[in-house]
Amino acid sequence: MTDTPTVSPLFGTLAVIGPGLIGSSILRRAQRDGTIARELVACDIDPAVRQRVTELGIANRVEADPLHAAADADCVILCVPVGAIATVGAQILPVMKPGAILSEVGSTKQSIINAIAPALRPDIPFVPTHPMAGTEYSGPDAGFATLFDDRWCLLTPLEDTDPAATALVETMWHRLGARTRIMDPAHHDRVCAIVSHLPHLLAFTICGTADDLADETRSEVLDFAASGFRDFTRIAASDPVMWRDIFLNNREALLEMLARFMEDAQAMARAIRWGDEDFIVDRIERGRHIRRSLLENRQA
Numbered sequence: 001m002t003d004t005p006t007v008s009p010l011f012g013t014l015a016v017i018g019p020g021l022i023g024s025s026i027l028r029r030a031q032r033d034g035t036i037a038r039e040l041v042a043c044d045i046d047p048a049v050r051q052r053v054t055e056l057g058i059a060n061r062v063e064a065d066p067l068h069a070a071a072d073a074d075c076v077i078l079c080v081p082v083g084a085i086a087t088v089g090a091q092i093l094p095v096m097k098p099g100a101i102l103s104e105v106g107s108t109k110q111s112i113i114n115a116i117a118p119a120l121r122p123d124i125p126f127v128p129t130h131p132m133a134g135t136e137y138s139g140p141d142a143g144f145a146t147l148f149d150d151r152w153c154l155l156t157p158l159e160d161t162d163p164a165a166t167a168l169v170e171t172m173w174h175r176l177g178a179r180t181r182i183m184d185p186a187h188h189d190r191v192c193a194i195v196s197h198l199p200h201l202l203a204f205t206i207c208g209t210a211d212d213l214a215d216e217t218r219s220e221v222l223d224f225a226a227s228g229f230r231d232f233t234r235i236a237a238s239d240p241v242m243w244r245d246i247f248l249n250n251r252e253a254l255l256e257m258l259a260r261f262m263e264d265a266q267a268m269a270r271a272i273r274w275g276d277e278d279f280i281v282d283r284i285e286r287g288r289h290i291r292r293s294l295l296e297n298r299q300a
């Protein structure tokens with residue numbers, strides 16, 4: 001008996017640069033699934049991460065040098081923080097094999113595309129992606145094989161990206177468990193500003209506000225935090241470098257959504273001041289409706 005998969009692997013060698021939460025989840029699922037790549041290569045700048053990935057046994061090869069990892073790969077996925085994606089991409093592009101695919105998983109899209117554009121090669125299709133799945137934890141121990149199950153992965157290929165390469169990356173995400181949608185990069189950044197980046201900004205801010213309160217009150221916040229505050233603290237526990245990069249790389253869309261939010265929060269404040277019950281109830285009902293829709297779509 002052999003457990004060789006009947007579907008042939010999409011790639012000979014898949015290299016994951018930055019096997020943290022997202023990268024190690026890709027490796028775990030690819031290793032378990034067997035239909036994504038015959039060989040899995042991991043590469044990280046941090047020796048402790050390389051050591052851990054080796055111990056976890058989630059790659060066939062672990063490299064310190066991204067050029068070694070990329071040179072013989074059929075697909076390279078950059079899973080490093082947004083601010084490092086274009087730099088690492090530009091570093092490896094010159095050594096990649098003609099026809100190999102370059103992809104990445106950053107949480108913002110337009111600024112990455114702009115920054116990497118001068119280094120792109122006509123014989124290396126570039127397929128930016130964004131799995132809308134994650135947690136507040138980072139690093140190779142935080143990853144798990146089912147992270148992408150039923151989650152959306154947004155793809156933002158360039159106008160001249162070979163459609164066959166986009167289709168291959170889309171199939172890879174289906175095999176990783178995700179649903180996919182193709183989107184324009186600027187539209188992606190506006191959507192993510194409201195559904196992901198602004199909520200994180202609010203979570204960091206509310207935790208900062210609570211922390212700024214007098215010592216006595218702060219300890220009461222910690223003692224009596226009911227589920228409302230507690231839910232914000234989960235998001236606020238996210239990685240500082242990752243979120244610094246996201247905020248700075250989606251500056252315009254995020255600031256626009258924040259301005260709209262502040263207007264709406266002012267409207268709520270006014271309704272509370274003047275006892276406008278209908279307005280307050282309407283806003284709360286809209287929130288409940290959105291939550292119900294998420295549950296129905298299996299996204300909550």
Ligand SMILES: NC(=O)C1=CN([C@@H]2O[C@H](COP(=O)(O)OP(=O)(O)OC[C@H]3O[C@@H](n4cnc5c(N)ncnc54)[C@H](O)[C@@H]3O)[C@@H](O)[C@H]2O)C=CC1
Pocket residue numbers: 017018019020021022023043044045046049079080081082084088105106107108130131132133134135136137138139140239242246
């Ligand atoms: N954390 C999340 O929930 C999600 C994150 N993303 C995006 O995925 C990317 C990775 O995020 P995580 O996996 O959470 O981060 P992580 O911090 O868990 O892993 C990133 C890894 O990249 C390595 N790294 C940093 N700079 C490097 C370089 N120059 N060369 C090689 N390795 C380098 C780090 O040592 C680390 O091991 C980010 O761009 C993030 O915006 C996308 C969806 C969800």
Ligand SMILES: O=C(O)C(=O)Cc1ccc(O)cc1
Pocket residue numbers: 106107131132133134135136196235
């Ligand atoms: O943990 C959470 O609630 C998240 O929102 C995870 C997450 C973080 C960044 C992304 O670009 C996508 C998903």
